[in-house]
Amino acid sequence: GESVGLHLPTLSVQEGDNSIINCAYSNSASDYFIWYKQESGKGPQFIIDIRSNMDKRQGQRVTVLLNKTVKHLSLQIAATQPGDSAVYFCAEWQSDTGNQFYFGTGTSLTVIP
């Protein structure tokens, strides 16, 4: 049968290594960004957010970097654990094209024990 849907970028890392997941956003006017984690069969789970007046924000084991010049967002996960295996996607808040979040395609992270 025909395959429908997007093929997600994938990232495989060894347990204990650091992971970097990237996201390119589309609207230079976007001023708020969120990283979500989505495990199979579950809803998106908030990880960390950042506003456009910041370049970097750190949470517990996670860091988000924002480069507005090239419209790029990254999520760094330190000491990756098997429980981090999931799809990660970024969401950008656009107020100039309707007040709503636009979600990225996502990256599938697999942590190898």
Place this chain on the structure above:
Amino acid sequence: EPEVTQTPSHQVTQMGQEVILRCVPISNHLYFYWYRQILGQKVEFLVSFYNNEISEKSEIFDDQFSVERPDGSNFTLKIRSTKLEDSAMYFCASSALAGAKETQYFGPGTRLLVL
């Protein structure tokens, strides 16, 4: 920790039938949202709701869809005359206080299958 809940977890319906998806947002939240995610695709915004009226809606949210907050706790999405392409995961989300840029917390989703 408070969380958004959704019922049912799975819904199977015949094409042309109406379905109602239910959500209980986090109790002190004021903004409510519906999103959908077709299998293997991006999460897509449908509608936001505040103060008992729609704040924003996307192109997807046409006359086939409606939302309601029938009481102080439930938030529903009604899909009239379902089509095959309505098959997707439907997520409810809520956020606190004013300003839709506040962090949105998602429910576990309802998987809708239209046959």
